[in-house]
Amino acid sequence: MHRQSLLFRASLWALVYVIAAALSPQFASADENLFGYSYGSDTLPKGATEVYNWLTLRTGKGQGTYRGWDEMVEVEHGITDRLQASFYLKGRSHRIAGGALEEDPQRKLSRSLEFDGVNLSLKYNLLSVYKDVLGVAVYLEPGYSRIHQVTGERIRQFSLESKLLLQKNFFDDQLVTTYNFVLEPEWKKVKASGEREKALEIEHTAGISYRFLPHWFGGIEGRYHSEYPEYKKREFGAYFLGPNIHYGTERWWATFTFLPQVSGSPRTPGRQPGLHLGEHERYEFRLKVAYNF
Amino acid sequence: MKALIYSLSVPVLAANAFGAQYLTVAQAQRALFPAAASFVEHKVDVGAEQVRRIEAQSRTRWRLQRQRIWAANMTDKTLGYIIVDEVYGKHEFITYAVAINLAGNITGVEILEYRESYGGEVRNPQWRAQFVGKSSQDAVELDKDIRNLSGATLSCQHVTEGIRRNLAFFDVVIKNK
Numbered sequence: 001m002h003r004q005s006l007l008f009r010a011s012l013w014a015l016v017y018v019i020a021a022a023l024s025p026q027f028a029s030a031d032e033n034l035f036g037y038s039y040g041s042d043t044l045p046k047g048a049t050e051v052y053n054w055l056t057l058r059t060g061k062g063q064g065t066y067r068g069w070d071e072m073v074e075v076e077h078g079i080t081d082r083l084q085a086s087f088y089l090k091g092r093s094h095r096i097a098g099g100a101l102e103e104d105p106q107r108k109l110s111r112s113l114e115f116d117g118v119n120l121s122l123k124y125n126l127l128s129v130y131k132d133v134l135g136v137a138v139y140l141e142p143g144y145s146r147i148h149q150v151t152g153e154r155i156r157q158f159s160l161e162s163k164l165l166l167q168k169n170f171f172d173d174q175l176v177t178t179y180n181f182v183l184e185p186e187w188k189k190v191k192a193s194g195e196r197e198k199a200l201e202i203e204h205t206a207g208i209s210y211r212f213l214p215h216w217f218g219g220i221e222g223r224y225h226s227e228y229p230e231y232k233k234r235e236f237g238a239y240f241l242g243p244n245i246h247y248g249t250e251r252w253w254a255t256f257t258f259l260p261q262v263s264g265s266p267r268t269p270g271r272q273p274g275l276h277l278g279e280h281e282r283y284e285f286r287l288k289v290a291y292n293f
Numbered sequence: 294m295k296a297l298i299y300s301l302s303v304p305v306l307a308a309n310a311f312g313a314q315y316l317t318v319a320q321a322q323r324a325l326f327p328a329a330a331s332f333v334e335h336k337v338d339v340g341a342e343q344v345r346r347i348e349a350q351s352r353t354r355w356r357l358q359r360q361r362i363w364a365a366n367m368t369d370k371t372l373g374y375i376i377v378d379e380v381y382g383k384h385e386f387i388t389y390a391v392a393i394n395l396a397g398n399i400t401g402v403e404i405l406e407y408r409e410s411y412g413g414e415v416r417n418p419q420w421r422a423q424f425v426g427k428s429s430q431d432a433v434e435l436d437k438d439i440r441n442l443s444g445a446t447l448s449c450q451h452v453t454e455g456i457r458r459n460l461a462f463f464d465v466v467i468k469n470k
Contacts, residue, residue, distance in 0.1 A: 032383065045411050045444030081443040130446040131435060172354060172381050172454075173447060215384050248384045250410045292410055 031076065031084065034246045035221045036257025036286035038178045038207040041135030041167040043125045044078030051075050052290030058149075060282025062271025064098025068149065068281070071113055082126075088119035090145065094152035101151060102268055102278045109152045117157075119143035123165075135167035148190070150279055159186035174211040176219075180204070185231075199235075200228040209246065217246040221257060227279065238264030238280040251292045259284040314406045315416065318363075318377055318390070325392035325401040326365035326372055333364045343465050350429065351461035353454045360462060365392070373400060374467060380455040382409040383447060391456050393463050397428045402456065412448035420449075424456055429464040433457040 031044050044050060054072040071091035078084050093113045099105035121141035129135025141161040148155045161184040168177050182203035189196050203226070209219030221244050226237035244257040260283050264276025271277050316324065322332045337360045339347070344355045363375045373394040379386035388406040393399055402421040407413050414420065423439050432438050435446075435453050442449050 048411055048444075078444070128446050130450045131441065172451065174381065211381075214386070250384065250408055 032246070032248050032253050032290070033255050033288055034176055034209045034217050034219070035178060035205075035207040035244055036255055036259065036288065037223050038180050038205040038221050039123075039137075039139065039163065039165050040176070040178055041125055041127070041129050041137040041165045043082055043084040043123055043137065044076060046078045046081045048078045049076065050290055050292065052288055055287045057285040058281040058283070059285075060272075060277070061100040061102070062268060062275070062277045062282065064100035065095060066100035066281065067095040068152070069093045069113070070116075070149070082124055084123050086119075086121040086123075086141075088121070088143075090116040090118065092116040092147045092149070092152075094147075096152060102271075104151065107151065111152060114147065116147045117143060117145040121161075129167045129169050130173065135165075135169070137165040137167075139163035139165055154191040155188055156191070157186055157188040159184055175208070176210075176217070177206075177208045179206045198230060200231045202226050202228065207244065209244065215247055215249060217248075219244055221259070223259060225280070236264065236266060236276050236279050238276045240284065253290050255286075255288045257284075257286045259286070313408070316390075316403055316405045318405065321377070321390040321403045321405055322363060322365065322375055324403055325375055325390060328367065329365035329372055330368055331366050332375070333366060335362050335364060336360075337362055337466060339462070339466060346465045347458065347461045350464065351454075351458040353458040355458065355462075360466075362467070371395065374463070376459045376462070377405070378455050378459055380451040382407070382412070382451070384409060387415070387448060387452060389452055389455065391424070391459050393460070393467075397460070397463055397468060399424045399427045399456070399460070401425060402452075404452075407448075409448065412445035414442045414445040415448045415452050417442070427456075427460065429460040431460075433460060 031040070031042050031050065034040065052074050054074065056070040058068040059066060069092065073089045074086050076084055076086040091113045094109045094111050096107055096109040101107050119141055121139060123137055123139045125137045127134060127136040139162065143159045143161065145157040146155060161182060164181045166179045169175065182205070184201040185198070186201065187198045204224045205221065207219060207221035209217045211217050221242065223240040224237065227235050229235050239262050240259040241262050242257060242259040244255060246255045247253060261275050261280055263274055264280060266276060267274060268277040272282055275282065322329070339355065339358060339360060347355050361377055365372045365375060373392055375390050375392050377388065377390045379388050385408045387404065390403045390405055391399060392401040402424045404416045407416060420440070420442055427433050433453060433456060435441050435450050439453050
């Protein structure tokens, strides 16, 4: 297990070095993420490339110990001024103890960072947020995952995330607002049990951020996430709301978001009141750091 | 925690030159009015009524109480004025200078400082040349009489709006002085 973790880390480093070396000096910062979860409608200019690292911590099940770390390295490239493509290499680690999982209280897991899967994405800008009444983009992201996000179980999961991205700016683009509508069908097989599932995830995210100083944006973002097994009845849904902060320079940028769950259903009895802690956690923290070469 | 350390330790490779200061004010003055013998600085106060008129005419926001301008003089006459202004870039301000003759027509535009990661194509001489001859009577609007540079839309839009605002400033404040 330790060897796998080292191999995964080495491959991430190798990927970043190889791509950076291959594309330098064309690296440029663009399509900056002001938010941890909500996307803007901007795309990279043609020929520009950006590499960045996502790190998400999901923690708090209202009982026991639960920490899920999601690690992702993304390489993004502008194919045209309106179309960009990304490749993602994903890793995941878990610490589960003390009856944290509602549906499997006996489960204990302590696993360091391991390779989880890969995603590809395409984003196409339809209307420019700087010229048109509204910035509009569409987004498609097929993905493969081999570690269950909540339980850490070995799985084979294929997903196809599609997004409608809207952005409206105010006051000389100093105030940025976004809204995303996300549909994501997924097909999953749990290796140990052989159980197969298919589900549809529906998500709404929105954010507002203001440039309060040169280089600095601060704001709030919200997220609603729900899942419909077999594309039928909703199994759960949870609302998150929290602050974000962004710092950007010409060579690098970083965004940090803290997103606590504020409401969810079905409620998890005997734990945090008013929240759904089965498939979601009490808190999510996300850090994105992008470097330009 | 290891993952957090890892996240922050993505290697930083050799950085290339990005934006920079391309011209000082003095260099921009020489480039814009090469025949001038001297440049005299004026700090021009802009009153509330003038701000209202500038904003109405230019359809942009006016942010300053006082604008710095330089009169480009020959021995016995003024050739025109240079206005040095800043507009919002993605992270920092883009500093540019616009030269306007006494008739109110633009004679040149120079980008002094550009410190953004991309969009620096606004320094392109052909793009800047589109503004030459424009006055407050012209639209000076992206995709109308000013061509956009794809991939540099934010910079094009903000520089264009800044120049339109300063044409209105010239019209409302300088011309009537």
